[in-house]
Amino acid sequence: MNKQALKQLLKERRALISPEAHGFTRPDGPGRRTPGLAQHQVDQLTRRAIGTYQRLETGKYPNPPVDLLRDVARLFGLNEQEWISLCRYALGQDPPGPLTKASGKEVPGVWQEALDGIQHPAYVSDASWDLLAANKPFHDLFQDGRPPANTMRWMLFDGREQLTDWETAWAPLVLPQLRAALAQRPDDATLLDIEHDVLTDPTTAAIYQNGSGGYIHPDGDERPIHHAQHGPGWVTMCAAMPLTAPGSRLIILIYHPGQRRAHARTPVLRADRRPQAGLPQCDATP
Numbered sequence: 001m002n003k004q005a006l007k008q009l010l011k012e013r014r015a016l017i018s019p020e021a022h023g024f025t026r027p028d029g030p031g032r033r034t035p036g037l038a039q040h041q042v043d044q045l046t047r048r049a050i051g052t053y054q055r056l057e058t059g060k061y062p063n064p065p066v067d068l069l070r071d072v073a074r075l076f077g078l079n080e081q082e083w084i085s086l087c088r089y090a091l092g093q094d095p096p097g098p099l100t101k102a103s104g105k106e107v108p109g110v111w112q113e114a115l116d117g118i119q120h121p122a123y124v125s126d127a128s129w130d131l132l133a134a135n136k137p138f139h140d141l142f143q144d145g146r147p148p149a150n151t152m153r154w155m156l157f158d159g160r161e162q163l164t165d166w167e168t169a170w171a172p173l174v175l176p177q178l179r180a181a182l183a184q185r186p187d188d189a190t191l192l193d194i195e196h197d198v199l200t201d202p203t204t205a206a207i208y209q210n211g212s213g214g215y216i217h218p219d220g221d222e223r224p225i226h227h228a229q230h231g232p233g234w235v236t237m238c239a240a241m242p243l244t245a246p247g248s249r250l251i252i253l254i255y256h257p258g259q260r261r262a263h264a265r266t267p268v269l270r271a272d273r274r275p276q277a278g279l280p281q282c283d284a285t286p
Contacts, residue, residue: 003059006089010057013076014042046071056090064090073099080104080246097184098127104185104247107132111242111250120254121235125151127181127247128190138253143228151251152178153194156204164224164232167203173218175208180216184247218251224260225253233257 015036019025024041037045042053048068055061056068069090073083083099098104104127115122115135123134129152139145142162148154155174160166178198182191198204219239226232238252 001059001062001092002089006059006086007057009082009085009089010072010076013078013082014039014057017076042072042075045075061090066091066096069095070099081244084246098246101185101187103127104245105130107242107245107248118252120252122250122252123147123151124242124248124250126245127185128188129153129181129194130190132248140229141225141227141253141255145228150190150194152191153197156194156198157201162226162228164226164234167207169223171204171207173221173223175204177216177218179208181247217249222260225255227255227257230255230257234260 015034017037019037019041022037022041022045024037039054039057040050042048043050046053046068048071052061052068053072056064056072066087069086073086078086078099080099080103084094087093087095106126107124111124112133115124115133115138118135119137121135121138121141123138124132126132129150131147131149131151134147138147141147148158152174155163155170156178163170175198178191178195182188182195185191195208198208217239218237221237222234223237224232224234233256235253235255238254240250242248242250
């Protein structure tokens with residue numbers, strides 16, 4: 001728990017909430033003049049025992065329940081980044097899920113410009129795998145030049161003919177991502193519809209129910225694919241997340257024509273910790 005950061009975040013956000021907006025009145029005579037809700041008013045609005053919020057704000061509530069943090073975050077109108085910060089300060093970890101159902105469904109418009117500057121096929125999808133933006137090389141992957149509206153549904157159903165070795169190279173790695181997404185967003189209507197169709201289809205149902213659940217992202221994967229313009233090949237996948245939209249993803253597909261190369265993965269990148277020539281070195285020896 002980071003008590004100082006927790007107190008600063010909560011106190012600042014509490015001061016922005018008008019008591020009058022929630023049916024409270026300020027004292028007319030001598031009394032409290034601090035802006036925003038009083039601590040006991042937060043308890044009343046979140047239906048907690050008096051003193052609960054005071055313990056939270058002052059860092060005297062070790063391991064507070066997530067539902068308390070969520071109620072406070074919604075009362076204070078925190079955004080997703082502030083929600084993540086709240087959980088990190090109070091619990092030392094990221095939240096188990098988004099603050100609202102609408103989170104992860106939009107990214108800043110500049111992402112389209114960023115995609116247009118990437119030479120490889122690239123796209124951004126939201127937390128439901130609905131396509132938000134894509135560049136021309138990604139459009140060129142498809143016969144009609146039209147990318148799928150939902151990339152998860154395409155990888156599991158509509159794209160089976162284009163995704164080479166679908167039953168072994170794609171489905172077993174995509175389906176665990178669906179399971180992981182639903183663990184964080186169990187009420188997401190789009191994901192639930194896809195899961196329903198997965199369980200209705202005998203092929204996907206068998207893989208979904210019997211496969212491994214530990215695979216949650218494709219970063220660094222190499223998979224075979226049929227490019228609409230360049231024919232059979234394979235892609236190396238780079239995955240990242242726009243930070244303003246938890247659950248969304250940026251996917252870059254580095255396409256290579258022909259047979260997949262022999263080695264399984266490209267080398268990893270690590271920071272060079274070797275001393276640089278000409279710079280003074282610190283001797284850590286006492």
